[in-house]
Amino acid sequence: MSEHGDQAAPRPDEQPVEEADLAEDSRHDEDDRLKTDFVSAVLDAVEEGDSERARELVSPLHPADIADLLELTPSERRGPVAAALGDLVGAEVLSELNDYVRDDLLDSLAPEQVAEFASELDTDDAVAIIEDMDDADQQAVLDALDPEDRAAIESALAYPEESAGRLMQRDLIAVPEHMTVGQVIDYLRDNRDLTTDFWEIFVVDEQHRPIGTCQLSWILTCPRGVAMSDLMKREQTLIPVDMDQEEVALRFQKYALISAAVVDSSGRLVGMITVDDVVHIISEEAGEDILRLSGAGGEGDINEPVMDSYRARVRWLLTNLLTALVASSIIGFFEGTIERMVALATLMPIVAGVGGNAGSQTMAVTVRALATNQITGTNTRRTILREIRVALLNGATVALVLGIGVALVFHNVQLGGVIAAAMMTNILTAGLAGAAVPLAFDRMNLDPAVASSIFVTMITDSMGFFAFLGLATAAGLTG
Amino acid sequence: MSEHGDQAAPRPDEQPVEEADLAEDSRHDEDDRLKTDFVSAVLDAVEEGDSERARELVSPLHPADIADLLELTPSERRGPVAAALGDLVGAEVLSELNDYVRDDLLDSLAPEQVAEFASELDTDDAVAIIEDMDDADQQAVLDALDPEDRAAIESALAYPEESAGRLMQRDLIAVPEHMTVGQVIDYLRDNRDLTTDFWEIFVVDEQHRPIGTCQLSWILTCPRGVAMSDLMKREQTLIPVDMDQEEVALRFQKYALISAAVVDSSGRLVGMITVDDVVHIISEEAGEDILRLSGAGGEGDINEPVMDSYRARVRWLLTNLLTALVASSIIGFFEGTIERMVALATLMPIVAGVGGNAGSQTMAVTVRALATNQITGTNTRRTILREIRVALLNGATVALVLGIGVALVFHNVQLGGVIAAAMMTNILTAGLAGAAVPLAFDRMNLDPAVASSIFVTMITDSMGFFAFLGLATAAGLTG
Structure with missing residues (x-):
């Protein structure tokens, strides 16, 4: 056990569960699903035109829970509920929504609004929102995006559906092998426009091909003078950009990956896939097999029209x-x-x-x-x-x-x-x-x-x- | 795109796929499964008593692949193959093995050997190896462990099967909220006996209750003077130690977690679960539903006796x-x-x-x-x-x-x-x-x-x- 500070010895001033936890119980049941009473309260508030009250009820929720709330709302009432919640239904909520429910909601939004949501998200999440729209709507959204976001999303859309290219994000950290731990930290601190969400740093050669991967915890536990080439792990699982997402998920599972470099046909680093994007796929693919075996079609979902x-x-x-x-x-x-x-x-x-x-x-x-x-x-x-x-x-x-x-x-x-x-x-x-x-x-x-x-x-x-x-x-x- | 160094412009000195990749193809098929010819070559070498050759063939493999190799070996030949491969079949390979195949192999090992493997692993992986042994064998292994490892494993075994307590590891980093980024980095660098495998740092109060979580990337991209209390995310998903693993997996999926704090009934931090341990469960639980629906039993597996x-x-x-x-x-x-x-x-x-x-x-x-x-x-x-x-x-x-x-x-x-x-x-x-x-x-x-x-x-x-x-x-x- 390598912890800092207080060990787990019992203390006289120990308090049981905090009150905040009790308040949370009014929203979630023991399976972490939204309670029927809570959903009804929100829907009633919207019905009565009391958007204030609806927002007050919903604002403590995690985006994933707001997405659940919209899924639990009968489809004919979804528009009014989303309108009443306003900016609480943000980009993150959209990316968490069930495909069918999202398509339903997106239909009621202007292309500019969808573009604004897309620009707030990582490329992979933005692509997930846009890829199922029909061609005209998709084009309208792309036109409303700023050129940089648009280029990133268009290049993702150029890869086949369900491929690594659609799944990857382009924001990543790649450094040359001669850099030291100290130089990497300084580089990260000094460049404020870099992404702040990453779990590993990729080490690349002069052709921008990945030659190693370095967990952030290794960097944090090492003296500044250590070279990245001495710290990085050279065995890595590279994901070809056209690999099917099911294969990607199996690699993540087999090799217990947190993130992986995506490479093009000449072996150059073009993106990164992180495990949180893969977790959904593992569950979906395993679920698809049940549905297919029973003949309900791979998409079988209670929200399907x-x-x-x-x-x-x-x-x-x-x-x-x-x-x-x-x-x-x-x-x-x-x-x-x-x-x-x-x-x-x-x-x-x-x-x-x-x-x-x-x-x-x-x-x-x-x-x-x-x-x-x-x-x-x-x-x-x-x-x-x-x-x-x-x-x-x-x-x-x-x-x-x-x-x-x-x-x-x-x-x-x-x-x-x-x-x-x-x-x-x-x-x-x-x-x-x-x-x-x-x-x-x-x-x-x-x-x-x-x-x-x-x-x-x-x-x-x-x-x-x-x-x-x-x-x-x-x-x-x-x- | 926030990358360092060379951008992905084509270069004259570009090379296609490296030869190392071609060599790898002799072992794996396009689905990353071990080729039949490769498996036969290893089995033949063992048969002919040429352990040297078998080890030479197997040594470039990832532990997950060595585990696959043992699973693909007919059960009556597994003992000799494992013996020939010697230390290539290490603790990591054991923890990757299918339950039935592992039990098969463990039966042939002395308790001291099993204890040695267990001591090399994280608590959760060690528990996974030991939990299915019968009581007498389990006791023999526990007796052979050093007191610290033994205490950690015994306390994990005290939690119900398939609970968060079995799944969590005790090696984690927890710091008080008044520490600054610089102090945390110094603490990590100076204490060489801390774990080096972690993705987030937990911030705890004086009662050792988690009050926030901090991604390592946030620490790396921040100036040394920033206080952890200003950097950490206060909304966190805490996992009760007795929560069922299926629920744990659903939380990780819903909230896109990389790691999560496990707390006891009084809310104190007792361990950490990381997503790589959960990925297996998501796949297993979804797979179990197919098997149960068809009446093949939740364990249905081609390695089942x-x-x-x-x-x-x-x-x-x-x-x-x-x-x-x-x-x-x-x-x-x-x-x-x-x-x-x-x-x-x-x-x-x-x-x-x-x-x-x-x-x-x-x-x-x-x-x-x-x-x-x-x-x-x-x-x-x-x-x-x-x-x-x-x-x-x-x-x-x-x-x-x-x-x-x-x-x-x-x-x-x-x-x-x-x-x-x-x-x-x-x-x-x-x-x-x-x-x-x-x-x-x-x-x-x-x-x-x-x-x-x-x-x-x-x-x-x-x-x-x-x-x-x-x-x-x-x-x-x-x-």
């Missing part, structure tokens, strides 16, 4: 309808069998359904492992074999329970045997398909989360019906 | 078997109807299946919104209404397509009408259940990702069969 959600989801449901027809046509082959023993119709969805669930389990594990770069050529075969072993155990257990149950309830040992064998077959198929389908999509450079579940469900449904009805027919159960 | 995966998954499949029986018993009521018109048996899984998918979509969106704290009392009703509107549109579209298709194929307009009405009913039910079930679980303080899909599937299966077969019976289709 209803028509957008409809378009994203109905496509998936119609595809699902097609694959369901495949499974259903298999049942069609066995109509004669079902006619002779209608209990089969009652039991067949069990075999298909439990198989589908077993497939989902394997698929989720595989998609997650692919998303976190855990699977490579080295362990692909091993991963599939592992899933098959789990499926054998699961299949044997479920088949046994179901087989015995059916044999007892229907007083028909043969029917029990048939459903047990079909269940075993389908869970094994599910394990194989649940691992192989996403791996195959990944091998084809397609997102395994997008289409896997359609295929896996089709396979487990079809195999469920085929194995059960086919075995029943073959066993002469109905004959 | 087969028996653990089996136990986690079979429980879910057996529960699913029970709920499938509920849906199946509904079919049982209509056996007479099916006997008279066996085509119903062919079509009924379509109504159930597409409804199940619609339910999954809504459920994924709702679970994700709950996990990211987007839903509060204020917008619960609105969220459900929104899902119902999407469901009405989806239902109408799918019902229309399916109804017309069935009417044409079966030359039976009434059958088309019945299946369309059933589909509409089931997609609407799915939208309602997909939103309401996770919200209800959350209201009961249960994890909505764990049990929701079992219930939603049961509801959509049952309603699918009931609506279709019931309407067919009521319509006298088979009479």
Whole structure:
């Protein structure tokens, strides 16, 4: 423990929680979400035309909380609330807002106002605000910006969406390696127009290529005479400017980075990405996989306009309808069998359904492992074999329970045997398909989360019906 | 752009990518994963007893990559590989390893070796290594530690698992508010036993309670005479020591934190959490939701022992078997109807299946919104209404397509009408259940990702069969 000053010994004058903390509780619940009563109080004040009161309530909030407040406001009341709050809804609040809610608000603002907000932000945050506007609006905002900001934002917009170039900020500190710690500190103190928000200093060569990185804490704990070249860490993770943001996020995670240098194709330093911009992406990308696997579209969000959600989801449901027809046509082959023993119709969805669930389990594990770069050529075969072993155990257990149950309830040992064998077959198929389908999509450079579940469900449904009805027919159960 | 030295103008002596980069390509693929050939070369060298060669290949790797290498090594060969690599498998590699792989390796080490690794790490990383060991092994390691490290780790282990207390490190810099920038720098330079890894300095009062936070960049860009009390930011996010790690991660995300002070119940500073420890949690927690929704258990991981995966998954499949029986018993009521018109048996899984998918979509969106704290009392009703509107549109579209298709194929307009009405009913039910079930679980303080899909599937299966077969019976289709 290396602390300065008082150690944590109990003291007689110790006070419990401060009153300020209690006041804060009137706004946030225990999960740090805004309380319903608080939101209602603000909305009521706006409704009654008491902007003063609304501002008074909101002004102690962090920009991220003001953004939450606007998200919690019904969309038809958002304009009036934002107007009443005035400058409390600043650039920082905008950059924290959910994309859909922000677009909603931006539509009501003049290009000059948006430009003013953009100029207050780091390039990456300004780009995030502007990039989703339609071309005409975007141009109007760019025209209203001063030339320097405009150039920075335009050059960011020239990079592909979701690339490192969009994510990076241009304000950074780069020094040559011959400078000493003292010279760096003096340079930082003397140049008042430098950025004051940075966590590491990049050391560059004469071609402006990064050759090392130096944490600020190392500079602060070192004597003035030490050369940057002796202090800096030479191993660094350089981010190519066209790298996809998901890859950027994985590098930050893997190498526990706080900030990283972004370089162009000739290796020159063009920007910096900091971890606070990446944290959102890690969460978004992991969340996207849930949404994609379920067919809700990667953007699925409770603030998404209803028509957008409809378009994203109905496509998936119609595809699902097609694959369901495949499974259903298999049942069609066995109509004669079902006619002779209608209990089969009652039991067949069990075999298909439990198989589908077993497939989902394997698929989720595989998609997650692919998303976190855990699977490579080295362990692909091993991963599939592992899933098959789990499926054998699961299949044997479920088949046994179901087989015995059916044999007892229907007083028909043969029917029990048939459903047990079909269940075993389908869970094994599910394990194989649940691992192989996403791996195959990944091998084809397609997102395994997008289409896997359609295929896996089709396979487990079809195999469920085929194995059960086919075995029943073959066993002469109905004959 | 506030940079020092050369600006990014093209230069005649510009070189393309350096050769060092090319050499690196022999180890990593384009996704920064270790290449299969590289892994094989290392494993072959170990196999042939050529430890020298193996170490030569591995030594340029980052600890995170050495951890990846061990994860990619088949479990039965991990011991020999780790032994051959010797001190290249150090404390940092251990702390980067997947939990299951680490436990595997630790079993083969003597308590003294584990203790040596633990003493090289920050408290939080040391705790992460030790916390999963069984009690006897853990005690042996603690006994082998020197008293100071042992006390730090024991006090961390006293906090609940997955709490801020386990996550925090005790090495931090805290200064009283009357100190000036110059005094802080001198203090840091003069005390060589202080930590050198920190991103912010905490300012504390006489009771050692944090009253402000100061970014190192602010200190570096300020004259020596400025008082910390004038430089620090007074608004800060304090983390209670018993806060759950998922909440900690959400705070870091919401307020874009780099580090945060951890306080005990009387508000005193007891530790610090940094964002690099939180990044893993954000990814893990989002990943857990995918796995839980699919019933693969929150730990689902390709390195999990087969028996653990089996136990986690079979429980879910057996529960699913029970709920499938509920849906199946509904079919049982209509056996007479099916006997008279066996085509119903062919079509009924379509109504159930597409409804199940619609339910999954809504459920994924709702679970994700709950996990990211987007839903509060204020917008619960609105969220459900929104899902119902999407469901009405989806239902109408799918019902229309399916109804017309069935009417044409079966030359039976009434059958088309019945299946369309059933589909509409089931997609609407799915939208309602997909939103309401996770919200209800959350209201009961249960994890909505764990049990929701079992219930939603049961509801959509049952309603699918009931609506279709019931309407067919009521319509006298088979009479």
